Amino acid sequence: xxxxxxxxxxxxxxxxxxxxxxxxxxxxxxxxxxxxxxxxxxxxxxxxxxxxxxxxxxxxxxxxxxxxxxxxxxxxxxxxxxxxxxxxxxxxxxxxxxxxxxxxxxxxxxxxxxxxxxxxxxxxxxxxxxxxxxxxxxxxxxxxxxxxxxxxxxxxxxxxxxxxxxxxxxxxxxxxxxxxxxxxxxxxxxxxxxxxxxxxxxxxxxxxxxxxxxxxxxxxxxxxxxxxxxxxxxxxxxxxxxxxxxxxxxxxxxxxxxxxxxxxxxxxxxxxxxxxxxxxxxxxxxxxxxxxxxxxxxxxxxxxxxxxxxxxxxxxxxxxxxxxxxxxxxxxxxxx
Numbered sequence: 001x002x003x004x005x006x007x008x009x010x011x012x013x014x015x016x017x018x019x020x021x022x023x024x025x026x027x028x029x030x031x032x033x034x035x036x037x038x039x040x041x042x043x044x045x046x047x048x049x050x051x052x053x054x055x056x057x058x059x060x061x062x063x064x065x066x067x068x069x070x071x072x073x074x075x076x077x078x079x080x081x082x083x084x085x086x087x088x089x090x091x092x093x094x095x096x097x098x099x100x101x102x103x104x105x106x107x108x109x110x111x112x113x114x115x116x117x118x119x120x121x122x123x124x125x126x127x128x129x130x131x132x133x134x135x136x137x138x139x140x141x142x143x144x145x146x147x148x149x150x151x152x153x154x155x156x157x158x159x160x161x162x163x164x165x166x167x168x169x170x171x172x173x174x175x176x177x178x179x180x181x182x183x184x185x186x187x188x189x190x191x192x193x194x195x196x197x198x199x200x201x202x203x204x205x206x207x208x209x210x211x212x213x214x215x216x217x218x219x220x221x222x223x224x225x226x227x228x229x230x231x232x233x234x235x236x237x238x239x240x241x242x243x244x245x246x247x248x249x250x251x252x253x254x255x256x257x258x259x260x261x262x263x264x265x266x267x268x269x270x271x272x273x274x275x276x277x278x279x280x281x282x283x284x285x286x287x288x289x290x291x292x293x294x295x296x297x298x299x300x301x302x303x304x305x306x307x308x309x310x311x312x313x314x315x316x317x318x319x320x321x322x323x324x325x326x327x328x329x330x331x332x333x334x335x336x
Contacts, residue, residue, distance in 0.1 A: 016088045
């Protein structure tokens, strides 16, 4: 196992793209706590909202240099990258159902946006780019657990865009010696996750007293990692030695079916309900990924990382958080 001691990030200038999002906002807060000089790249909007960073405490927010822009704008990305040493690239479109409706948007954001980040990082001479991948790139796997060497098989436009982005990042390492690491989290969950994701949507319906909870298929199995553990992996990889050009997975090595997850949510909420199939939540047959299970060996060996939050504890924290949040209207099929 790698030495769990890490180099300090205190005083290190870092950029987080997608800092306004689910994982990005948690990572940004953690980096502030680590003492890094944090620049948060947030998607420009007419409300001047920094997404989930609007919810952070005033002291943490004041320590973040927030830049509003669009990852598809190469000149803006270059300006945001100037002067930083480490880039955490999380900005992406991630909603799989939306990728069926608007695949071109996923290419523009996930592929061209990644190209912009890589080019900017190359010109800025950064000492590490942490590029965020997804376990969806594997499709339904040929063998379990999934290791980093498993063949890539995109089964949705979203997954295809991430395969392309991952390969582009690794190509910049081979072609230009850019210090890139591809970090591949499996299914991250926790506070701030979109209510279109399976855990928040089932919990929200249960909290609302629904006797029938609308979900997609119940048989797919996922490797679920609590967001604080995922963020710890990002922090560790930022300063790890000997990892440039590598792909590293973050997962627990255990799987839970959506049906089992629903039963756990019912128990923790204290609700009695039945899961029913919502056709709008069912992927096309050939696009459904039936099981994702990480082999966390490499992350343990090179980062000293392992998931420390068990599923029930993470679910309790997520439920407690959702109880404090106003309900978000779910988009219709035409809007996703």
